[in-house]
Amino acid sequence: MLHPHPCEDHLIAAIRDRLDGGESFNTLAMRVFRHQFQQNRPYQNYCKALRKSPDKINHWHEVPAVSTDVFKLHDIPVRSFPAEMTRHTFTTSGTTNEVKGEHHFPSLALYEQSITSAWDQLELPRPQHAVILTANPRHAPQSSLSHMMGTLSQTFASSSTWAMDTDGQLDLAAIHHAVEIATASGEPVALLGTAISFLHLFEQLERPLTLPTGSWAMETGGYKGTRRQMQKTELYALFKEKLGLPSNAVINEYSMTELSSQFYTRGIGHSHVGPSWTRTRVINPITDADALPGEPGHLVIYDLANLHSVMAIRTQDIAIAGSPEDAPSTGFTGSREGGETFTLIGRDPSALPRGCSRAADDTLQS
Amino acid sequence: MTPTHDRIQLLAKACQDPSLIRFMGNISASDLSAWLDTELGHPDALDQFSPHGPLLSKATAPNTLLHIVSGNTPHAAFQSLLRGILLGSHNLIKLPSVGLPDLTDWIARLPETLQKMVETCETLTPDQQRKADAVIAIGSDDTIAAIQQQILPHQVFIPHGHKISIGIIDGDLQNAAPLAARDASLYNQRGCLSPHAYYVDESDPSHRGDALKFAESLATEMENFSQTNAPEPLNISEAGAVRNLRETTRFAATNSDSTRLWESTDNLDWTVIYQASPTLNLSCLNRCIYVKPKPTELNHHTLGNEVQHLSTIAIHPFSTATAQQLSSLPAHRICPLGQSQNPSIFWHQDGFAPLASLVKWQDLG
Known part of the structure; x- marks a missing residue:
């Protein structure tokens, strides 16, 4: 390399x-x-x-x-x-007419090391059975968020379900299937996605999803590129109602395409730490x-x-x-x-x- | 309803209030009468039938006129209310959550007869909205679209969506600079009439480099204007936008000759940015203004998407002939530089005849 x-x-x-x-x-x-x-x-x-x-x-x-x-x-x-050494470029999200920010890399080794070491250093729970509500990095190589999810999945998860298709639609059947398998094995599920993807999930669920004990979620916050907005307290109330997750079982990740490290908090009313x-x-x-x-x-x-x-x-x-x-x-x-x-x-x-x-x-x- | 003549006299007196003069200029009773005459064909068109071809016609004002106003400046709200009172309508004003103290204080000082014609509210009930015969909405495109969805078939709807203005300078840079500084500084650039960019004509070989020279002169005049007309204090969000613009521009300016930055020292009072690119960018407001060389053709291709939101083009030197050359642009007003913020009461705001658009007519014969 x-x-x-x-x-x-x-x-x-x-x-x-x-x-x-x-x-x-x-x-x-x-x-x-x-x-x-x-x-x-x-x-x-x-x-x-x-x-x-x-x-x-x-x-x-x-x-x-x-x-x-x-x-x-x-x-x-x-x-x-x-x-000439550029190998990867992540771009910011936004509307079609917006100029998008570009972050170039000669290699992602340092980027990935930062993701996994921070996860360990901050003692975040390891996503053993990951259900990921973002595009697979193979389909969205320009997305730093997808890459982060991929890194977490490869490093920590024994099974991963990529539950968003190439058109940005959630695959509800895949989500239900992943939860059933985890439930059968008695192991917790980690749901990872953007706040807007969770909102879409909540809207599409016909009845609340019962997750195995110890399950948790990580939402990345923000509604960039959409017209949707929701207070964090309202969003976390939906995590409870639709997934049975109390607020302290929901982690918020804060970062941006222009950075290579992430900041985290858990529940409501707490500070972020990096x-x-x-x-x-x-x-x-x-x-x-x-x-x-x-x-x-x-x-x-x-x-x-x-x-x-x-x-x-x-x-x-x-x-x-x-x-x-x-x-x-x-x-x-x-x-x-x-x-x-x-x-x-x-x-x-x-x-x-x-x-x-x-x-x-x-x-x-x- | 009071007769139009009596209303005009009361309104003209109320227009002498310094707070209204500040935003609207001096408006006399004869101005108001002439305005009605111009738009409705007769100063008494609201009170009596007047000849209209083979017919006799009388104008009918909306019984209730709903004004949904925004909080950026009170300018548009004053204009809207003035029209409603002149027509004799009952005026319901939906205020923004930030309030509009200049407007509400003026209303409180109106004579009782006029004051009875005005009602303000901070929240709007569906019933209030239904009862309006006409709705004037001032706001962003999203706001206008949301209001439009609620308009009933019998209601007249006058939308004033978000707009921006520009200036065009062709020589005489020294005289143009103080006029341009005034237009770009008044009301901290928060209104639709505020220029976001000045385009400087460099087509004549003797004018090569004029945009850069003008930017420098404009920076001097922005400072001079701020010495006598200090900007309003910025909140953190506004200050953050100015800082962000300045630092992004500084980065570009240190790496390219196509960008230059002038800024007030030790404060955020004003910012002038020279950009060789003709694309019309939205300023972050609060006296941040772009200066650009004028492209050979002024159109959607050279100026970009924002051109569709043009309100006013201020030109220097002004002549009717020069102004007419710009009439293919989608701006509804072309005026002399320095007058961008002072439209005549007769102006067609966003292309609407402000009085005629609101009335309906009854014909005899």
């Missing part, structure tokens, strides 16, 4: 060891920043415009973050390796400084596994920074070794295209 830089092997090993090998997050972050500054000319130009360079900064806080919209500038790809090779900040966009404790702002994510693009990503999601004391509230039973926590408020409404009549959509709802 082609490796663009020994930095990748080093990071894979560090992530496999959960950063217990002696190097701190900051040391690795400075190394990744130097690599990206040297290998990624567009990013280097941007950093220079901000008067930042590896020689001028010594803390991950100072690494310039790029907006997720930068991944939509196809003429200026955010790539920290030679273009693995130890990530850090987060919440920035008040008015001052462009860290938001005050308890104050909402825009989430900035530092993800060492994003070696092949840019490690610091400025999202358009609103969050409130959590303090270390929030750690037990993530809902996970294991000891927390990850980065800071944050409470996700949601997608910034201003991130959506709009003309005039900004507040008009509430006219019929209020």
Whole structure:
């Protein structure tokens, strides 16, 4: 396999060891920043415009973050390796007319290591019998979410049912069959999908599905590219009603195409937490400084596994920074070794295209 | 219903209220009378039968006019209500959840006779909706579509969906810049009449590079305007959109000559972006404006999909002949630069004759 830089092997090993090998997050972050500054000319130009360079900064806080919209500038790809080494490209979802963001990779080894190591580090339940409500990665190679599901399936599951066909329709018969087999063996089922795919499932189920004891679900949240919206409490009430799953048996995953690591929470009202090779900040966009404790702002994510693009990503999601004391509230039973926590408020409404009549959509709802 | 003449006198007095002048300009009794005359053929067309070809005809205003207004600016709501009062209708205003204090404060200051003609609500019952003879809706395309589904066969429906505006500059850059800054800054760009982009003509060889020069001049004038007309404070969401736009643009600008960025220092007061691409992009509002070289042809192919949402094109220098050359574009209004935000009360908003579209007629003979 082609490796663009020994930095990748080093990071894979560090992530496999959960950063217990002696190097701190900051040391690795400075190394990744130097690599990206040297290998990624567009990013280097941007950093220079901000008067930042590896020689001028010594803390991950100072690494310039790029907006997720930068991944939509196809003429200026955010790539920290030679273009001819590109082997995989994940694209953002969205409507036909929207410009889609592109995240390029020379290999997915680091990406996959991040998925599986985070799963273990955060002590998430292993999906033994996985029922997956997304497209199979063979049919959707551009989908980072499908790839993540595939990685989880290959790494952890003894059986997997891909329950969405190539047209995006759920295969109810396959879901029922998978549940019957798991029930017969007395082993729990893990249902994995987007919030919208679960909504479709709930609408199509003629009667509640009885899952084996210990079953759980993971929803990825968000209704991007659709006109559907639902409060998390309403969605989780449906998990209870339709699948018999209490809220603490439902995990929410938060990530995006522009990242290579994921953040998780369980149930309702808890913070998200990421693995130890990530850090987060919440920035008040008015001052462009860290938001005050308890104050909402825009989430900035530092993800060492994003070696092949840019490690610091400025999202358009609103969050409130959590303090270390929030750690037990993530809902996970294991000891927390990850980065800071944050409470996700949601997608910034201003991130959506709009003309005039900004507040008009509430006219019929209020 | 009070006679039209009496209503005009009361309304003209109420139009002298500074809050209304701020949004609508000076409107006199003779303006209101002339407006009725122009649209309905006679200033007393609502009170008496007037000759109409071989017939005698009288206009009938909607008994109840429902205005569903949005919260971005009170401008459109003022226009809509003014029309309803002038026609003598009972006006039910569905306010947005964020409220419209400029409008409701003005209503509270109306003389009793006019105040009785206006009712506001924050939620709309099906019964209220059914009783309306005409419905004016201001909002996004989704909102308009949702309202349209509820319109009954007897109801007149006037939709004002989301719109954007642009400007076109052909020389005289120094004089154009302050006018353009005013149009792009007023009401923090939240209205349909707010320009999102200025197109600068570079077709003459002596004008090569004018778009870049204009962008620089515009940045200076945006700063000057903000010194005397500070923008309203931004919430986190609005500020986040401006930051995101600025940083994405900065990334592009540091890697390509086809993009440049000018921005206010130490605050988010204004942002000017030069882009060589002619595609019309939606600004994130709040005084963020694009400047682009004008393509040889202005049409759907060169400007992109947003062109179908054009409301106003402000041009400089303005002449009727120049304006007519742009009449093939789907904009309903072409006006002088600097006047984008000040349409005449006579204007056809979104192509509708605002009074004539609402009335029905009774004929004799």
